[in-house]
Amino acid sequence: MEDTLIKELKKEHEDYLRDESRKIGKADSISFPKTEEEIISTLKKLKENKTPITIQGARTGIAGGAIPQGGHILNLMKINKITGMRYDKQTDTFYLKLQPGVLLTEIRKALKDKEFETSNWTKESLEALKLFKNSSPYFFSPDPTESTASIGGMAACNASGACSFKYGPTRNYIEALRVTLVNGDTLTLKRGEQNTLVRHFSLKTDNGELLEGNIPNYTMPEVKNASGYYTKENMDLLDLFISSEGTLGIITELEIKLLKSPAYIWGLTAFFSSEDKALKFVEKIRVESFPVAIEFFNNTALNLLRKEKENNKAFNKLLDMPTRFNTAIYIEYHGNNEGEIRNMIFNAGNIIKQCGGSEDDTWVATNPGAREQLHFFRHALPEAVNLLIDEKRKTNPNITKLGTDMAVPDSKLEEVMELYNESLKKGKLKYVIFGHIGNNHVHVNILPNNLDEYNRGKQLYSTWAEKVITMGGTISAEHGVGKLKINLLQQMFGKKSIEEMKTLKRLFDPENRLNMGNLFEW
CATH class of the missing domain: 3.40.462.10 (FAD-linked oxidases, C-terminal domain)
Structure with missing residues (x-):
């Protein structure tokens, strides 16, 4: 790995110690990877000293989730390309493939102008783009107030907004994820392909390692919710990583579903x-x-x-x-x-x-x-x-x-x-x-x-x-728990359920190095 990937945190990086919660953290180093390979290289280097890692996107969150508590800041804003498109003829639906640093404003502009940088797109993506350019307009429905949010951050906290009353939150529009684990291994998750058996799951990494465990046993409230790990019997494992607030792995690519724009x-x-x-x-x-x-x-x-x-x-x-x-x-x-x-x-x-x-x-x-x-x-x-x-x-x-x-x-x-x-x-x-x-x-x-x-x-x-x-409600409906609401999350689910969350996290991040302090104290 090039030494230039990991930089000592200096005065010029002070903005990366805070997010929109207005809290200020601390860190020793920072990196701005541009590819999944650079993320993996950085993780392997940081593993040598068991360095804690705070994953950041655009830092628009207000729950303190992107505030570092020491160690290294892994900022994903330079891994920010729209990487492809897919068309499903049966449902007449387009899907956009993109990296986590792409901003909501950039998604909206690309869809409105129907203009994309396609130099690294596959043949399949280019064929889908031809159809897209000749189609009626499409849009991405999640509508958080902060339009400069990154798509990776939106997935990490299951962001929603005004139009979610009809269309639902970000979760409803994520069809696939690539996730890099703290040890540098990767997961490829596609909706409908990896499910739990009741609450037990068995998941293979791209390197062939088998991860087996149980999702937490608590019942989520039947309201708009972004509190804690998503859990449901016979659930799609893709949903486990959405709203996990960067505690289980690092999202390096997403595929999102588009809707036809209303006239x-x-x-x-x-x-x-x-x-x-x-x-x-x-x-x-x-x-x-x-x-x-x-x-x-x-x-x-x-x-x-x-x-x-x-x-x-x-x-x-x-x-x-x-x-x-x-x-x-x-x-x-x-x-x-x-x-x-x-x-x-x-x-x-x-x-x-x-x-x-x-x-x-x-x-x-x-x-x-x-x-x-x-x-x-x-x-x-x-x-x-x-x-x-x-x-x-x-x-x-x-x-x-x-x-x-x-x-x-x-x-x-x-x-x-x-x-x-x-x-x-x-x-x-x-x-x-x-x-x-x-x-x-x-x-x-x-x-x-x-x-x-x-x-x-x-x-x-x-x-x-x-x-x-x-009343049957939730302590966080859209912004997540971050570091500021961990006591409220324990109020909501109780100590036993928090321990189940920790057990799940240990499976993916045994040393609690990813986004330490989010959701719960270790």
């Missing part, structure tokens, strides 16, 4: 005079209509956006919001003809009226420009929260973003919202609530002014987690 995409933002009316609307719209996305913004969230629009030029694109707008619900519809999508919007309008809303207090976007304005509204809030927290950190550097990622069953939506609101008001804490309410998955962001409020906020999260778990 029409229209958006609608309905404003209500109270949160109660907005929640009734959510409960009604998701069973009586066919939205792709249902997003929520509470009153304090709208107030924060009003303030940013007034004081920050970066938020000038926000439309004016009268003070009578108390709570907002954003809905998106996809349709294949104009009549179909007009009926969807008309139906939504009737439901808005039934729930106490008004056409005068509703924004509708029927063209890309207007829809982009609504998308800007949806994405502006997380940015506003980050700016506010960064400002607080100038005087209190120990303050970090406090944002929940919990989800509950449909029947518990009003109960969990009442829990959040009442306990926050009782604690006299500033906060905003927004997110994917179609899946009963909202982000409560506490905005602490000092360390006392920060610590009280953290205690509240622990209390909420306990109650959400008893």
Whole structure:
């Protein structure tokens, strides 16, 4: 192996000690491999001293999963090629092969422009590309708010977003993986080819080594979930590595499934005079209509956006919001003809009226420009929260973003919202609530002014987690556990289940060197 692959960590690499959680870690060395072979060479070199390894993608995660706790940083952002395409004639479906460092923005652009760098593509891939260029448009449906996320990171935490209400999370669109294990051996996994027998599995590496073991025996909640190892009787082993947060192996290539793009995409933002009316609307719209996305913004969230629009030029694109707008619900519809999508919007309008809303207090976007304005509204809030927290950190550097990622069953939506609101008001804490309410998955962001409020906020999260778990919910619906929620994961599954996770990890990573500190303490 060339000595240049492993570099001593210097000042120029300090950004790689942090991710969007705003926490800062430590490391001794770093590498930026460009191929699977360079990853394997690096692993073999690091094995000599049993060096811990933190796997990184674009570092857009907010659970601290990419923060190193010493040892080596293996950053995958230079292994970033789209490597091929496949077409399934029976299902009229295209699949894209790509490396883990490819960004979501790059996937979207390539699919939109139908332009790819094909110098190393196989004959089969080139033939599929010819068909693709002559086909109707396709898209990749997982829609996380952070569009600069890497596809490897999205798979590692089973990322999802607004449109996951209809289309589901990243897991649903991964058809194959290549995974490099900590010892340098590799696995080739294809959906439908390697399954467990009840909960036992037998898996051969590409070098012929046999790995046998059991997947954990806990039952996952029946809600949108990204907490711990995926486990289910007679499951596809491909799913074990999706959402494993880099603790079992390193994803070096993926094959993702594409969907046909809808002919029409229209958006609608309905404003209500109270949160109660907005929640009734959510409960009604998701069973009586066919939205792709249902997003929520509470009153304090709208107030924060009003303030940013007034004081920050970066938020000038926000439309004016009268003070009578108390709570907002954003809905998106996809349709294949104009009549179909007009009926969807008309139906939504009737439901808005039934729930106490008004056409005068509703924004509708029927063209890309207007829809982009609504998308800007949806994405502006997380940015506003980050700016506010960064400002607080100038005087209190120990303050970090406090944002929940919990989800509950449909029947518990009003109960969990009442829990959040009442306990926050009782604690006299500033906060905003927004997110994917179609899946009963909202982000409560506490905005602490000092360390006392920060610590009280953290205690509240622990209390909420306990109650959400008893409701049949999850402590993480989309961002993963990382290093920041390991106590919550133990609350959710219990010590016995955590030990089962550790036993599984030992099979693939006996010395706990990959992404040490993610999911659980060793």
